[in-house]
Amino acid sequence: MDVSVVIVGAGPAGLALAGELRLAGVGVVVLERLAAPTGESRGLGLTIRTMETFDQRGLLPRFGDPETSPQGHFGGIPLDFGVLDGAHRAAKAVPQSLTEGVLESWARGLGADLRRGHAFLGFEEDADGVLVRAEGPNGPLELTARYLVGADGGRSAVRKAAGFDFPGTEATTELLLADVRGVEVPARGIGELVPGGMVMSAPLGDGVHRLIVGERGTPPRRRTAPPRFEEVADTYKRLTGHDIAHGRPVWVSAFTDAARLVTEYRRGRVLLTGDAAHIHLPAGGQGMNTGIQDSVNLGWKLAAVLRGRAPAALLDTYHSERHAVGRRLLANTQAQSLLILGGAEVGPLREVLGELVAYEEVARHLAAKVSGVEIRYDVGAGTHPLLGARLPALPLTVAGRSTGSAALLHRGRGVLLDLDDNPWLRRRAAPWSDRVDVVTAAPEAPVPHDSAAVLLRPDGYVAWAAPGSHDDLPTALDRWFGPPRD
Structure with missing residues (x-):
C-alpha cells in the first residue's frame, strides 16, 4: 500500500x-x-x-x-x-x-x-x-x-x-450569506423576522459584517457558482429598505434548509x-x-x-x-x-x-x-453515572505535579485513571500498557460520583468506571482496545 x-x-x-x-x-x-x-x-x-x-x-x-x-x-x-x-x-x-x-x-x-x-x-x-x-x-x-x-x-x-x-428532505428555501466591509447595518439576531422573510446581521470585527438574508416564498436555485453580491444587496434592500450596494464583499455564498x-x-x-x-x-x-x-x-x-x-x-x-x-x-x-x-x-x-x-x-x-454535551454512548453494562459520558474536567496531582484530566489525553491514547492508588487495578491493566496509560493520581477537587477509577477512551468518553460497572476491567479493555499482549 x-x-x-x-x-x-x-x-x-x-x-x-x-x-x-x-x-x-x-x-x-x-x-x-x-x-x-x-x-x-x-x-x-x-x-x-x-x-x-x-x-x-x-x-x-x-x-x-x-x-x-x-x-x-x-x-x-x-x-x-x-x-x-x-x-x-x-x-x-x-x-x-x-x-x-x-x-x-x-x-x-x-x-x-x-x-x-x-x-x-x-x-x-x-x-x-x-x-x-x-x-x-x-x-x-x-x-x-x-x-x-x-x-x-x-x-x-x-x-x-x-x-x-x-x-x-429537499430544500424548500434558500438563504444568502455575505461577509461585507464598508457597511453600517443594525445588528439583528438569528430568527429576527421582517415582513417577507428573515434577516441576520452581526459584526465580525475588523470592519466586517456578516449578513444572512432569506426571502419567504423564494424557491432554492440550482447554482453552479456562488451568488453575486448584487443579489444579496437587492434582497437585503427589499426586506429592510436599507441600501448596502456600496459594500465590499469579502465572500458570498448560499445555503438551503435541505436535511x-x-x-x-x-x-x-x-x-x-x-x-x-x-x-x-x-x-x-x-x-x-x-x-x-x-x-x-x-x-x-x-x-x-x-x-x-x-x-x-x-x-x-x-x-x-x-x-x-x-x-x-x-x-x-x-x-x-x-x-x-x-x-x-x-x-x-x-x-x-x-x-x-x-x-x-x-x-x-x-x-x-x-x-453536544448531551452525547452519551453505549459502552457496556453498568450503573455508574459516567459510563458512556465524558469525564468532567478534573484537576489532579500526578507524581507531585498539578495537571488536569484533559492533559492526560494529549497523546491520543487510552487512559486508566486510578484515583484510589489501587495496585490490583494497575496489575489488571498491565497487559494493555502498550496502548493504555495507567495513571495514579490524587484529585484536587471532589471526584464526580465518588469514582475510584475511570477508563477513558482516546476521545475522552468513559468506557468503564468503578464502582458501578458490571463488566470487569479486562472486559472493557478488550472491547475498546483489543486483546491483551501475550
Missing part, C-alpha cells in the same frame, strides 16, 4: 481526522480539490464539546484568546448556556478559516501528507484495500490504501462514488465524516463542530484496526455511535429551521417555547443538545 488511509477533503473534519491518525502513527494522505484555502468561514464558533475536544489534544492555546460566552439560542430564542456545568464555554467568534489553519498546522506537524489541487475521480475496492484515482497539477494520480474516507462536504464525490444512500443523513457511515473500506455524512440548515455552527467530533470518534478506532490492535468490528461502533448523533442533529436543526424560517403562523410556537426556556431544566436540555 502507498499509505494506510486516503482522506478526501481538507476541511475541518478531514484535517481533524488526519491529525488523529498521525497522532496514532498511521500514514495518511489528504487530497484536496482546491489549490489553496479559500479563507471563507461558513462555520463560526466552537461549541462546548469541541472546546473540550481541542483541550484534550492541547490545541486550545493555538486559538489565542477567543471570546467565550454563555449566551446562545435555539431557533432564534435566547438561551442561557450558563446552566451547563463544565470548565468551558462556547467560543463565539472563531472563524472556520482559523479552525482549519490550526488543524492543518497540527496535522502537518505530525507528518500528514496534504496534497492540494487534487480532485478525487473515483476508486476501486478489493478485499485488501482501495485504489484511489485523482487528478492533480501534474496529471493523473493513483494511490493504494487500506481505507478511504470521504470528508469532502455536502456534495461529497466519495459518498456518490461509493453509493451511500443519502435520504432526507439529509446517510443510512450508514461505513461501507466496507469506505467511511464518511462531517458534512459528507449529514447536511442541514446551519444553526449554531453545529455542522462543523459535529464533523470534527465525528473525526475524533473515528480516528482512534481506525488507527487501532490498522495497527492490528483491535478487530475491524471496532469500526462498526463508529456508525452506531455517530449515526445516532447525526439523527439527533437533524432533528434539532429541523426544529430550529421551523422557528427561524417560519412566518407569522409560527409566532405562537416561538412564544410558548420562549416561556418554556425560562425553566432551568428546559434550558439545560436544549443547551446540552445544541452544544
Whole structure:
C-alpha cells in the first residue's frame, strides 16, 4: 500500500481526522480539490464539546484568546448556556478559516501528507484495500490504501462514488450569506423576522459584517457558482429598505434548509465524516463542530484496526455511535429551521417555547443538545453515572505535579485513571500498557460520583468506571482496545 488511509477533503473534519491518525502513527494522505484555502468561514464558533475536544489534544492555546460566552439560542430564542456545568464555554467568534489553519498546522506537524489541487475521480475496492484515482497539477494520480474516507462536504464525490444512500428532505428555501466591509447595518439576531422573510446581521470585527438574508416564498436555485453580491444587496434592500450596494464583499455564498443523513457511515473500506455524512440548515455552527467530533470518534478506532490492535468490528461502533448523533442533529436543526424560517403562523410556537426556556431544566436540555454535551454512548453494562459520558474536567496531582484530566489525553491514547492508588487495578491493566496509560493520581477537587477509577477512551468518553460497572476491567479493555499482549 502507498499509505494506510486516503482522506478526501481538507476541511475541518478531514484535517481533524488526519491529525488523529498521525497522532496514532498511521500514514495518511489528504487530497484536496482546491489549490489553496479559500479563507471563507461558513462555520463560526466552537461549541462546548469541541472546546473540550481541542483541550484534550492541547490545541486550545493555538486559538489565542477567543471570546467565550454563555449566551446562545435555539431557533432564534435566547438561551442561557450558563446552566451547563463544565470548565468551558462556547467560543463565539472563531472563524472556520482559523479552525482549519490550526488543524492543518497540527496535522502537518505530525507528518500528514496534504496534497492540494487534487480532485478525487473515483476508486476501486478489493478485499485488501482501495485504489484511489485523482487528478492533480501534474496529471493523473493513483494511490493504494487500506481505507478511504470521504470528508469532502455536502456534495461529497466519495459518498456518490461509493453509493451511500443519502435520504432526507429537499430544500424548500434558500438563504444568502455575505461577509461585507464598508457597511453600517443594525445588528439583528438569528430568527429576527421582517415582513417577507428573515434577516441576520452581526459584526465580525475588523470592519466586517456578516449578513444572512432569506426571502419567504423564494424557491432554492440550482447554482453552479456562488451568488453575486448584487443579489444579496437587492434582497437585503427589499426586506429592510436599507441600501448596502456600496459594500465590499469579502465572500458570498448560499445555503438551503435541505436535511439529509446517510443510512450508514461505513461501507466496507469506505467511511464518511462531517458534512459528507449529514447536511442541514446551519444553526449554531453545529455542522462543523459535529464533523470534527465525528473525526475524533473515528480516528482512534481506525488507527487501532490498522495497527492490528483491535478487530475491524471496532469500526462498526463508529456508525452506531455517530449515526445516532447525526439523527439527533437533524432533528434539532429541523426544529430550529421551523422557528427561524417560519412566518407569522409560527409566532405562537416561538412564544410558548420562549416561556418554556425560562425553566432551568428546559434550558439545560436544549443547551446540552445544541452544544453536544448531551452525547452519551453505549459502552457496556453498568450503573455508574459516567459510563458512556465524558469525564468532567478534573484537576489532579500526578507524581507531585498539578495537571488536569484533559492533559492526560494529549497523546491520543487510552487512559486508566486510578484515583484510589489501587495496585490490583494497575496489575489488571498491565497487559494493555502498550496502548493504555495507567495513571495514579490524587484529585484536587471532589471526584464526580465518588469514582475510584475511570477508563477513558482516546476521545475522552468513559468506557468503564468503578464502582458501578458490571463488566470487569479486562472486559472493557478488550472491547475498546483489543486483546491483551501475550
